[in-house]
Amino acid sequence: MSIFVDENTRVIVQGATGHQGRFHMGAMQEFGTKVVAGVTPGKGGESVYGIPVYNTVEESMEREPNASVIFVPAPNAKDAVMEALDAGIKTVVVITDHIPVHDAMKFVNHAIHKKVKLIGPNCPGIASPEKSKMGIIPNMVLSKGNVGVISRSGTLTYEIVNSLTERNLGQSTCIGLGGDPIIGTTFVDALEAFERDIETKAIVLVGEIGGTAEEEAAAHIRKNVTKPAYVYIAGRSAPPRKKMGHAGAIISGGKGTAELKRDAFRAAGAKVAVFPQDIAEMIKNDMAI
Amino acid sequence: MKLHEYQGKEIFSSYGIPVPEGRVIEKKEELASIDLKFPWVMKAQILTGGRGRAGGIGFASGIDEAEKIFYELMGRKINGCIAKKILVEEKLDIEREFYLSVTVDRDRRCPIVLFSRHGGIDIGITKSIRNDGKREGKKGDIVKIYVNPLVGIQDYQMERVDKDVADIIRKTYAIFEDKECELVEINPLAYAGGRLVAADSKIVINDNALFRHPEIPEENEELTPLEREARRSGISFVQLDGNVGVIANGAGLTMATLDALDEYGGKGMFLDLSGTDDPEKVKSAFRILKKARADVIFVNLFGSITKCDTVAYGIRNVIDEEGIDCPVVARIRGTNEENAAKILEGKVIAIRSFKEAAKMAAELGGR
Numbered sequence: 266m267s268i269f270v271d272e273n274t275r276v277i278v279q280g281a282t283g284h285q286g287r288f289h290m291g292a293m294q295e296f297g298t299k300v301v302a303g304v305t306p307g308k309g310g311e312s313v314y315g316i317p318v319y320n321t322v323e324e325s326m327e328r329e330p331n332a333s334v335i336f337v338p339a340p341n342a343k344d345a346v347m348e349a350l351d352a353g354i355k356t357v358v359v360i361t362d363h364i365p366v367h368d369a370m371k372f373v374n375h376a377i378h379k380k381v382k383l384i385g386p387n388c389p390g391i392a393s394p395e396k397s398k399m400g401i402i403p404n405m406v407l408s409k410g411n412v413g414v415i416s417r418s419g420t421l422t423y424e425i426v427n428s429l430t431e432r433n434l435g436q437s438t439c440i441g442l443g444g445d446p447i448i449g450t451t452f453v454d455a456l457e458a459f460e461r462d463i464e465t466k467a468i469v470l471v472g473e474i475g476g477t478a479e480e481e482a483a484a485h486i487r488k489n490v491t492k493p494a495y496v497y498i499a500g501r502s503a504p505p506r507k508k509m510g511h512a513g514a515i516i517s518g519g520k521g522t523a524e525l526k527r528d529a530f531r532a533a534g535a536k537v538a539v540f541p542q543d544i545a546e547m548i549k550n551d552m553a554i
Numbered sequence: 555m556k557l558h559e560y561q562g563k564e565i566f567s568s569y570g571i572p573v574p575e576g577r578v579i580e581k582k583e584e585l586a587s588i589d590l591k592f593p594w595v596m597k598a599q600i601l602t603g604g605r606g607r608a609g610g611i612g613f614a615s616g617i618d619e620a621e622k623i624f625y626e627l628m629g630r631k632i633n634g635c636i637a638k639k640i641l642v643e644e645k646l647d648i649e650r651e652f653y654l655s656v657t658v659d660r661d662r663r664c665p666i667v668l669f670s671r672h673g674g675i676d677i678g679i680t681k682s683i684r685n686d687g688k689r690e691g692k693k694g695d696i697v698k699i700y701v702n703p704l705v706g707i708q709d710y711q712m713e714r715v716d717k718d719v720a721d722i723i724r725k726t727y728a729i730f731e732d733k734e735c736e737l738v739e740i741n742p743l744a745y746a747g748g749r750l751v752a753a754d755s756k757i758v759i760n761d762n763a764l765f766r767h768p769e770i771p772e773e774n775e776e777l778t779p780l781e782r783e784a785r786r787s788g789i790s791f792v793q794l795d796g797n798v799g800v801i802a803n804g805a806g807l808t809m810a811t812l813d814a815l816d817e818y819g820g821k822g823m824f825l826d827l828s829g830t831d832d833p834e835k836v837k838s839a840f841r842i843l844k845k846a847r848a849d850v851i852f853v854n855l856f857g858s859i860t861k862c863d864t865v866a867y868g869i870r871n872v873i874d875e876e877g878i879d880c881p882v883v884a885r886i887r888g889t890n891e892e893n894a895a896k897i898l899e900g901k902v903i904a905i906r907s908f909k910e911a912a913k914m915a916a917e918l919g920g921r
Contacts, residue, residue, distance in 0.1 A: 288859070339762065340765065363762045364762060365760055365762045365763035366734070366762065366763070367703065367731065367760065368763075370658065370664060370703040371704055374664060374704055377663075378704075401859065403859065403888075403889070405888075405889070406858070416806075417806065418804060418806020419804045420802070420803050420804025420806060420807040420856050420858075421804055421806030421807040421809075422806070423858055423888075424807060424810075424887075424908075427856070427887075444805055444806070447658065447660065473809060474809070476661075477660070477661060478661075497810075499806050499809035499810045499813060500809040500813065501813045501816065502809075502812050502815070502816035502821075502822075503812070504794065504795075507792055507794075508792075509792060509809050509824060510792070510804075510806075510808055510809070510824065511805040511806070514805060514809065539817060540810075540814055540908060541908070542908050
């Protein structure tokens with residue numbers, strides 16, 4: 266098992282003919298993802314790596330996709346997400362960064378209404394090693410195993426997953442939730458799924474300053490999660506009221522500090538790492554016992 | 555992007571939300587031609603909280619006093635900001651003060667309207683209202699309305715407030731939606747002369763939406779000149795109070811690098827290169843950090859799609875061409891890292907371990 270994506274995931278790529286879309290369509294196929302179609306308005310009839318490109322999601326439905334990964338640039342991203350939701354796609358991963366927050370609020374709420382699993386926006390996507398990958402997590406850092414990874418960031422996740430892989434700690438699924446203030450899938454959603462997933466034996470959470478999603482995750486762990494959880498929170502040294510790169514990474518009104526989040530996780534029985542690479546070491550040590 | 559009070563009030567006015575009679579001035583000579591009744595309220599147009607307490611607001615009962623206040627407001631820093639404009643208004647005869655805001659609720663992922671029957675300059679209360687809508691007080695003091703962004707405010711949601719308040723809420727929400735705001739706040743919403751008046755304004759427009767709003771002048775006074783320069787090069791730079799210039803890729807990794815530095819007693823500046831195969835961007839990053847007077851540059855990259863050797867060429871070139879004279883600590887991992895190490899041999903202090911590299915950068919910065 267794994268969560269959200271597996272060997273039955275049939276993926277379309279929206280924004281398939283752009284620089285990013287094209288590159289990652291190739292990388293996803295190399296990873297083993299069943300990429301069944303690309304969608305770019307006006308480019309119907311072309312193909313990318315032998316995969317047919319359609320003008321609309323509706324037309325691509327003849328390839329029987331159930332998931333879409335979106336690389337469409339920010340100004341048109343909302344339209345692309347709405348198109349996927351309305352066509353009946355059940356899992357949508359939005360990679361695009363810099364999407365206006367009002368657009369995100371609209372498509373996230375539409376996804377909730379349609380009971381669609383929406384991941385992102387501004388996220389690296391999701392990967393279940395040896396099964397499927399939707400998004401841009403580099404293939405080389407991933408390996409199959411029993412650690413579930415949930416993160417709000419991109420490159421930092423690659424670092425941590427890479428250090429897991431280097432210590433022979435493979436992953437069941439790695440999921441990047443996204444660095445924006447409004448996101449579809451939350452820590453709690455992913456925690457629930459990992460708790461149910463028999464393949465997952467340990468859970469890694471990578472959070473950062475801003476908002477209270479980590480505090481909610483901690484409360485959820487305390488009540489509902491039996492598997493060991495390991496946590497790293499970025500931004501401990503960040504000053505208040507400064508946006509630290511991610512639109513969502515901002516401490517305001519004394520809320521959203523790294524210290525509050527770390528305390529919440531410690532109180533919930535999770536182990537909190539000071540340096541990102543320590544997580545792999547901590548899991549290794551616990552497994553030796 | 556935060557708007558100035560006067561800009562916010564112009565928007566309020568165009569949506570039919572009453573604001574006090576006012577004029578915006580830049581020069582003392584303009585005072586004489588102001589045709590408003592005394593007493594006046596004179597407010598420095600600066601983007602900082604706690605403006606009143608910091609001395610950014612004055613009251614004038616005549617023209618001589620107004621001139622004196624003009625110099626007081628324009629001549630000095632208020633919470634680190636210098637006013638370029640002053641908003642002069644007729645002083646309201648306020649009977650009651652309310653609080654109203656529309657903002658984005660991150661947890662519920664929708665807009666939230668907050669209306670409180672108590673408003674005013676008590677920052678503590680304002681903050682706790684804005685942040686979680688919870689405040690000790692009598693039941694019914696605070697009205698919270700969660701709005702489905704796909705359909706907007708519904709009539710039934712307005713039944714908890716008086717008609718005149720409902721009217722202001724609808725107009726405020728329309729601004730929030732039309733201008734794609736992160737925050738529209740009226741504090742206080744004053745009851746004066748038998749009607750509700752927006753005595754102050756606070757509007758934050760979502761930066762990602764600015765491309766759709768040519769009507770909003772993009773000044774962004776919140777950013778420092780170097781932060782603005784970085785943004786033009788597609789670099790995310792936060793000019794912090796430190797002397798180690800951190801260059802990393804990805805916001806999370808950049809924050810984690812600053813944290814590691816801090817663990818060893820170092821203080822850094824945040825520079826997220828983000829995904830790039832463009833050596834020019836690396837060059838801009840070094841230039842910005844030099845201008846920001848970094849004593850050490852700490853490059854911490856995890857290459858995947860961005861290849862380590864491409865970045866390494868960029869670093870070598872900028873060191874050679876620009877004559878970078880400060881120490882450069884580099885930890886570069888990922889795709890083609892061996893090649894990158896060769897390219898940078900003798901040019902940088904290369905360290906493979908995250909912790910060791912952070913420690914070295916902190917020590918060099920401490921000297």
